[in-house]
Amino acid sequence: MRRVALALLAALLVLLPLSAPARAAGPVVLTVTGAIDNTNRGPFDPFSDVLFGTLQETFEKAYALTLDDLAALPQKTVEIGYSNWPGPVTVSGPTLAAVLDLVGATGSEVLVQAVDGYAPSFKIAEVRAGTFVLATSQGGKPLALGGRGPVWLAFPAGSYEGQTADDDSGLAWAVFHIKIAAGE
Template identity: 75%
Template sequence: MRRIVLVLALALITALPAVTAARAAGPVVLTVTGEIERTNRGPFDPFTDSLFAALQETFERAHELTLDDLAALPQETVEVAYPNWPGPVTVTGPTLASVIDLVGAKADRVLVQAVDGYAPAFRLSEVRAGTFVLATASDGKPLPLGGRGPLWLVFPAGSYAGQTAEDDSGLAWAVFHLKITTGE
């Protein structure tokens, strides 16, 4: 019995560098919480998750994604313009729907949270029916932190019920968190 336990322990220790190497491919840029089926991390920690703590967001389990994880999803390129912008912008990234599907959303709404606390919410049916892009690049250049990146939720006008052609208020820049929830 001891031999079996030792063999299992050695197998786990041998596998740890591969897991660590995969996680070290890049920093986590997006954390998905809430009612999801597939997770890859444990609960909120008030010290390491200081931005979540400042925004009073806690969770029991989550799914973390790096830019490499997002780049591995099918990419969508869309040109978007709103009247108050200087001109059209072409963005590229995975669709919000593909990220939601990756984690196995089990509810009907997604809250898209930016680092400043801005958090528009959308029905998953609207997200799946429209072209909501979680952009990682704009006009061929990666989105920088301090600009609109590293993740910018972008969609054309008229993507959800009640949105007017002038209303770009749901576009969230510096997105770091998606929360899948049941809502109104």
């Protein structure tokens, strides 16, 4: 009887990983909060979520993404350049719209926040109509923290109403947080 129980336990342990949803390994690099339907983590924790606390951002629900999670989404490669840049660059990563779909965003505005607190906001309709990329690589090389990464919100000129060819102010590097404002 004991052998049968051990054999069943061994079989269950082998099958258990097949039944659990796959979760990418690695640190969380991007957290989406606000008006979202899909979540995979709990609310703001003052001890663990130090940067959020420092920037006075709290939340009740969130969706946390690793670089592997971002890589699992459909990827978009786009060449962007602005008149005040030395030349165009080619970046790749998932579109911001794909991340909004993943989390079930229900709001009307999206705020994209960098580690320094810089946080441009955009209408979700403009994001869905344009080419807003959450770039994780440039020229085929991963973006690094201390450079523009690990996640850089990048998009071509003319991606939102009123943006000019030399206005790169909405591009946010070292993005760690996306907040969806509730719809009107």
